[in-house]
Amino acid sequence: xxxxxxxxxxxxxxxxxxxxxxxxxxxxxxxxxxxxxxxxxxxxxxxxxxxxxxxxxxxxxxxxxxxxxxxxxxxxxxxxxxxxxxxxxxxxxxxxxxxxxxxxxxxxxxxxxxxxxxxxxxxxxxxxxxxxxxxxxxxxxxxxxxxxxxxxxxxxxxxxxxxxxxxxxxxxxxxxxxxxxxxxxxxxxxxxxxxxxxxxxxxxxxxxxxxxxxxxxxxxxxxxxxxxxxxxxxxxxxxxxxxxxxxxxxxxxxxxxxxxxxxxxxxxxxxxx
Amino acid sequence: xxxxxxxxxxxxxxxxxxxxxxxxxxxxxxxxxxxxxxxxxxxxxxxxxxxxxxxxxxxxxxxxxxxxxxxxxxxxxxxxxxxxxxxxxxxxxxxxxxxxxxxxxxxxxxxxxxxxxxxxxxxxxxxxxxxxxxxxxxxxxxxxxxxxxxxxxxxxxxxxxxxxxxxxxxxxxxxxxxxxxxxxxxxxxxxxxxxxxxxxxxxxxxxxxxxxxxxxxxxxxxxxxxxxxxxxxxxxxxxxxxxxxxxxxxxxxxxxxx
Amino acid sequence: xxxxxxxxxxxxxxxxxxxxxxxxxxxxxxxxxxxxxxxxxxxxxxxxxxxxxxxxxxxxxxxxxxxxxxxxxxxxxxxxxxxxxxxxxxxxxxxxxxxxxxxxxxxxxxxxxxxxxxxxxxxxxxxxxxxxxxxxxxxxxxxxxxxxxxxxxxxxxxxxxxxxxxxxxxxxxxxxxxxxxxxxxxxxxxxxxxxxxxxxxxxxxxxxxxxxxxxxxxxxxxxxxxxxxxxxxxxxxxxxxxxxxxxxxxxxxxxxxxxxxxxxxxxxxxxxxxxxxxxxxxxxxxxxxxxxxxxxxxxxxxxxxxxxxxxxxxxxxxxxxxxxxxxxxxxxxxxxxxxxxxxxxxxxxxxxxxxxxxxx
Numbered sequence: 063x064x065x066x067x068x069x070x071x072x073x074x075x076x077x078x079x080x081x082x083x084x085x086x087x088x089x090x091x092x093x094x095x096x097x098x099x100x101x102x103x104x105x106x107x108x109x110x111x112x113x114x115x116x117x118x119x120x121x122x123x124x125x126x127x128x129x130x131x132x133x134x135x136x137x138x139x140x141x142x143x144x145x146x147x148x149x150x151x152x153x154x155x156x157x158x159x160x161x162x163x164x165x166x167x168x169x170x171x172x173x174x175x176x177x178x179x180x181x182x183x184x185x186x187x188x189x190x191x192x193x194x195x196x197x198x199x200x201x202x203x204x205x206x207x208x209x210x211x212x213x214x215x216x217x218x219x220x221x222x223x224x225x226x227x228x229x230x231x232x233x234x235x236x237x238x239x240x241x242x243x244x245x246x247x248x249x250x251x252x253x254x255x256x257x258x259x260x261x262x263x264x265x266x267x268x269x270x271x272x273x274x275x276x277x278x279x280x281x282x283x284x285x286x287x288x289x290x291x292x293x294x295x296x297x298x299x300x301x302x303x304x305x306x307x308x309x310x311x312x313x314x315x316x317x318x319x320x321x322x323x324x325x326x327x328x329x330x331x332x333x334x335x
Numbered sequence: 336x337x338x339x340x341x342x343x344x345x346x347x348x349x350x351x352x353x354x355x356x357x358x359x360x361x362x363x364x365x366x367x368x369x370x371x372x373x374x375x376x377x378x379x380x381x382x383x384x385x386x387x388x389x390x391x392x393x394x395x396x397x398x399x400x401x402x403x404x405x406x407x408x409x410x411x412x413x414x415x416x417x418x419x420x421x422x423x424x425x426x427x428x429x430x431x432x433x434x435x436x437x438x439x440x441x442x443x444x445x446x447x448x449x450x451x452x453x454x455x456x457x458x459x460x461x462x463x464x465x466x467x468x469x470x471x472x473x474x475x476x477x478x479x480x481x482x483x484x485x486x487x488x489x490x491x492x493x494x495x496x497x498x499x500x501x502x503x504x505x506x507x508x509x510x511x512x513x514x515x516x517x518x519x520x521x522x523x524x525x526x527x528x529x530x531x532x533x534x535x536x537x538x539x540x541x542x543x544x545x546x547x548x549x550x551x552x553x554x555x556x557x558x559x560x561x562x563x564x565x566x567x568x569x570x571x572x573x574x575x576x577x578x579x580x581x582x583x584x585x586x587x588x589x590x591x592x593x
Numbered sequence: 594x595x596x597x598x599x600x601x602x603x604x605x606x607x608x609x610x611x612x613x614x615x616x617x618x619x620x621x622x623x624x625x626x627x628x629x630x631x632x633x634x635x636x637x638x639x640x641x642x643x644x645x646x647x648x649x650x651x652x653x654x655x656x657x658x659x660x661x662x663x664x665x666x667x668x669x670x671x672x673x674x675x676x677x678x679x680x681x682x683x684x685x686x687x688x689x690x691x692x693x694x695x696x697x698x699x700x701x702x703x704x705x706x707x708x709x710x711x712x713x714x715x716x717x718x719x720x721x722x723x724x725x726x727x728x729x730x731x732x733x734x735x736x737x738x739x740x741x742x743x744x745x746x747x748x749x750x751x752x753x754x755x756x757x758x759x760x761x762x763x764x765x766x767x768x769x770x771x772x773x774x775x776x777x778x779x780x781x782x783x784x785x786x787x788x789x790x791x792x793x794x795x796x797x798x799x800x801x802x803x804x805x806x807x808x809x810x811x812x813x814x815x816x817x818x819x820x821x822x823x824x825x826x827x828x829x830x831x832x833x834x835x836x837x838x839x840x841x842x843x844x845x846x847x848x849x850x851x852x853x854x855x856x857x858x859x860x861x862x863x864x865x866x867x868x869x870x871x872x873x874x875x876x877x878x879x880x881x882x883x884x885x886x887x888x889x890x891x892x893x894x895x896x897x898x899x900x901x902x903x904x905x906x907x908x909x910x911x912x913x914x915x916x917x918x919x920x921x922x923x924x925x926x927x928x929x930x931x932x933x934x935x936x937x938x939x940x941x942x943x944x945x946x947x948x949x950x951x952x953x
Contacts, residue, residue: 067425073418074430077411077474081433085471088452089440095451115953137347144344152341156348158579163351165575167532169552170568174354176556177361181830182370198768200830201814215351273441275535280556284815287952290443290535295948297447297539299677301684307451310444321439330435369828388669460687543640543671543689558673558817559645560824 089314096307106308116292120312123289126203126278127271130210131218134267135260137211138218142259145219146226157223164216172280175209176200179281206282213277214270218263225259258332265324272317289313355572361565369560384566393551397531400462400547404469404530405523408477411470413519416481438475442535445472450539460542468536473526480525484518638667639876642679642693645672646820647843648897655893656884663883666876673818676702683708683869691871692880694734696861698776701937703866704729710867716878722885723903728933731864732881733902735894738858738919738928739777742826742841743833746850753833756785756857760808767832769808770825773815775947776936777859778805780929781835784857794932795939802950815951826851838919839898860919860928862902894918 096106110116141160145153163171177183179200189197199205233255237247275290282291289309296306321330357371362380364373384390419431437445449468450459458464492514496506534549541550548567555561641657643649649670657668671690676699682688695703703709712730719727726733741759743752752758753765759781771778780793782804788797813831816822819840825831826841827849841853865881867874883889890901891909900920901907907915915921919928936943 067422070418070422070424070427073414073422077415077478078430078433080411081436081471081474084467085437086433088445088448091452091455092444092448113949115949119952137343137350140340140343141347144341148337148341152345156344158583159348159352162575162579163355165528165579166355167549167552167568167571168534169549169556170358170571171355173552173556173564173568174357177357177369177371178354180369180371180828182368182828184371196767198813212351212354215347269439269441273443275443275446275538276553280553284812284951285953290441292952293443293447294539297450298675300945300948301677301680303447303451306447310447313441314444317441317444318439367824367827369824454685454687457687459685460689542687554673557821559820561646561820 092307092310095304096311098304106304107312109305110308110312116309119287119292120289120316122287123272124316126207126210126288127268130207130214130271131264131268133207133211134215134218135264138215138263139222139256139260142219142222142226143256145223146229147231160216160219160223163212164220168213168276171212172209172277175205175212175281179205179208200281201283201286203283203286206278206286209277209281210271210274214267217266217270221263221266222256222259225262226256229255258328261324261328262332265320269317269320272320273313358565358568358572361562362569364562364565367560367562380562380566384563384570387563390551390563390567393546393548396462396541396545397548400465400469400545401527401530403462403466404473405527407466407470408473408526409519409523412474412478412481412522416478416485420482420485434478435475437471442472442533446536446539449536453540459540460544462545465537465541465545465547468540469530469533472533472536473529476529477522477526480518480522481515484515484522488514636665636667637873637876638669639692639873639880640669640671640688640690641880642674642690643670643672644674644694644819646818646823647840648819651893651897655889655896656880659889660880660883664879666880668880679703679708679866679868680706686870688868688871688873691868691873691877693866693868694863695731695866696737696863697728697933698861698931698936698940700729700731700864700866701933702940705937708866708869710869710871710874710877713874713878716875717882721882723905726885726902728862728864731866732885734863734865734884735890735897735902736860736900736919737863738838738855738860738924739772739835740838740841740858741833741854741856742836742844742851743854744826744829744850745852747829747832752852752854754854754856756781757787759833760785760804762808762811765833767811768813768830769811770814770816770822770831770834771808771812772822772835773817773951775943776931776940777835778947779943780859780931781857782808784929790857790929793929794935796943798943798946802946805950842898842917855924856927858919858924858928860925860930862930863899 097103098105141156145157145160179185181200185199186197189199229252233251234247237251238244242250273290274288275294278286278288279291279294282288287295290313293306293309293313296302296309324330360373360376361369361371363376363378364370365375365377365379366373368374415430415434419427419434445468449464453459453464453467458467488511492510493506496510497503501509532549533547534553537547537550538553541547552564552567555564641652643652649672653668653670657670660666661668674693674695676695678689679693679695680703682690700709709730712727712732717732722732741753741756743765745752747767748765753761758765759769771781779796779798779801782801783793783796784790785808786800786804788800814825816825816834819837822834822836823840823844826834826836827844827847836853838853838855838858841851844851845853865884867877867881871877885903887901887903887905888909890903891906893899894901894906894910895914898914898917900918901910910918916923919925
């Protein structure tokens with residue numbers, strides 16, 4: 063029994079050690095700093111929980127993540143469905159488009175939206191033509207939400223598609239042969255079978271959204287901070303690393319909380335395929 | 336019902352794809368402005384990009400960091416996948432969880448923890464620091480892909496080779512490795528692109544010397560409104576298109592071959 | 594990877610077994626690159642923190658290139674200017690740049706927090722400096738005004754002429770922007786509320802924040818960098834805003850329909866700062882001494898429109914140009930100068946409260 067163990071550890075050892083030393087330890091350092099290091103204090107957590115702004119931003123972050131996830135789901139499900147069920151040239155093309163936008167840098171896409179939503183871009187020109195002389199588009203919650211949806215939609219499609227691709231079409235044929243209309247076959251057979259993909263996609267998008275920094279900072283308005291932007295500001299502008307660390311811990315715990323719920327309901331191993 | 340679903344899917348596809356196209360005409364704009372359509376066209380900002388060290392050095396840094404990240408990630412992840420999939424040992428579940436852990440932590444949290452941790456060892460603002468962070472971030476996905484390939488691999492092939500008299504090493508080299516190569520290439524590609532695109536950690540820890548392209552792009556959009564950003568965006572977008580086309584053709588060719 | 598001549602090579606590499614060999618070559622090349630490039634950088638390199646955009650362009654022509662040529666030094670620029678970065682560098686002793694610029698209030702704050710390298714008299718010859726040009730051990734460069742600027746096509750019958758007008762959203766409707774600079778925004782708010790220019794300091798904070806509350810819904814962006822402010826006005830993202838006079842004049846010269854208002858502008862004396870503890874301090878002081886000389890400073894004033902804080906510079910500045918500078922008597926008379934000492938003591942607390950207020 064001992065020898066195979068040694069061989070296994072020789073194989074997994076380097077990766078384990080690397081992640082332990084260079085991933086777990088930095089998180090530990092952050093936890094340490096959030097409680098003031100050797101001079102133990104909970105004042106950063108007190109500051110966080112006694113400042114209405116921070117609580118509000120945390121709530122706003124969860125709300126934004128929820129809205130973005132919902133929109134991604136509504137837009138992403140039909141796309142995944144067409145790719146998986148209908149296939150063909152259109153399905154292939156859609157898959158290509160989804161893959162391409164997934165590979166394209168976040169910043170390229172954020173920049174593209176700044177041009178599109180900017181005051182001299184097509185959207186404002188259209189609104190002007192429709193009779194709104196002074197539309198507010200860029201630097202608003204609306205702009206940040208569109209940007210986030212555009213970024214995260216490919217992840218949703220891929221997650222749902224991965225599950226749909228494994229659904230045996232025979233199920234639907236069987237339902238049809240038993241007299242089910244296409245609509246009820248979809249509702250009673252296909253939808254439940256694709257549900258794991260939906261859950262995976264939602265968890266994935268929700269979690270990425272919770273910690274997202276770049277897009278809201280670039281496209282959102284001044285009152286539109288998500289918690290990640292606030293942490294960034296504490297690091298970059300106010301140099302309050304203790305408070306930033308406490309905020310990060312709160313965000314981390316919130317994220318792990320979402321994952322724990324998922325784990326209890328579905329099982330974490332399902333998330334990684 | 337079907338036409339409606341198809342229509343929705345096509346519209347969503349257009350929503351995903353069309354906005355990215357806007358960067359192409361913008362890169363030829365002659366105005367220092369986000370105005371679209373551009374008032375006039377030239378290629379001056381392309382020259383500016385290739386001649387400005389403030390753009391070329393981050394580009395080179397990104398290539399170096401992404402390459403090194405890919406190599407380190409693969410060197411760690413491939414043996415780990417073999418170890419986890421082919422051996423039962425104490426602590427296996429814990430190791431598995433550890434391999435996945437970086438996926439569960441928001442990037443901004445990692446950025447801060449690396450900022451504090453690497454700072455202690457004077458590794459902020461160095462290539463090594465960014466490579467370490469990026470390797471941790473790329474490892475889970477690369478691991479998943481390699482593990483998935485390994486799961487799909489038919490071990491009877493190995494047994495056949497062994498019974499034909501090949502030693503374990505020759506079997507690995509001539510049988511196992513070639514069969515896993517496509518999956519490993521995909522994993523390596525994932526690691527490379529992940530590192531090449533990673534922005535948040537780079538913003539906080541890359542500093543001057545190891546500043547990466549996404550970091551420079553972020554600063555340039557947020558602070559400078561620098562028109563060169565459109566050029567970089569177009570180049571990156573073109574690269575994705577080229578890579579996608581090449582990958583599609585390659586897959587078609589290999590799938591015809593088998 | 595973004596160079597387009599690389600992409601075919603990459604594309605092929607993906608499809609071939611050579612990926613790892615190519616990867617190896619790239620990383621070997623990458624590691625070797627510093628060795629290959631190094632001879633070109635064998636000269637000393639000075640890293641200067643700049644305000645980006647046209648500031649960097651004009652300062653490169655006026656200061657960095659001539660200094661570099663005369664001393665066989667490579668000057669490299671990094672932006673943006675950030676007080677927090679200055680502080681972080683001194684605290685972590687990881688230096689990204691050696692020289693930066695700060696307005697007098699920022700200078701007072703930096704001095705209080707011990708972020709300034711003391712003047713090195715073995716390098717700097719004080720007799721070659723203009724009289725009265727040293728504050729907190731730093732050498733003066735130029736005067737910059739933050740003015741009210743508006744788009745003339747939006748207000749064809751005359752735009753806002755004071756901060757009270759800026760606050761008057763009924764008479765002057767439109768999107769607004771201010772710099773995310775607490776000391777400045779609070780001063781503008783108090784002026785808008787009728788506090789006379791000479792009674793601004795110490796701030797009546799509650800009064801100032803109450804006044805700021807009124808304008809907040811109309812502020813579309815809080816800008817932080819000069820080029821960003823220019824983009825906002827150039828593309829009409831906002832209709833009126835606070836802007837540095839040099840940046841505004843550049844837009845107007847570029848035929849952007851904009852007007853600059855000198856009335857109630859905030860005039861700040863900008864000084865060169867050598868970052869405390871930087872290993873290249875001696876070189877940095879040599880540069881600062883050079884940049885204070887009449888000719889480079891005049892060249893900068895002629896292109897960037899900031900007022901030189903070395904009177905001899907005016908020998909090289911035509912009168913028509915001098916009228917465009919913040920230091921011109923008619924302009925200076927209607928501006929105000931912030932109380933650097935008071936701000937230096939209070940900026941930390943102001944910034945904390947202000948940032949929270951902005952985000953709420």
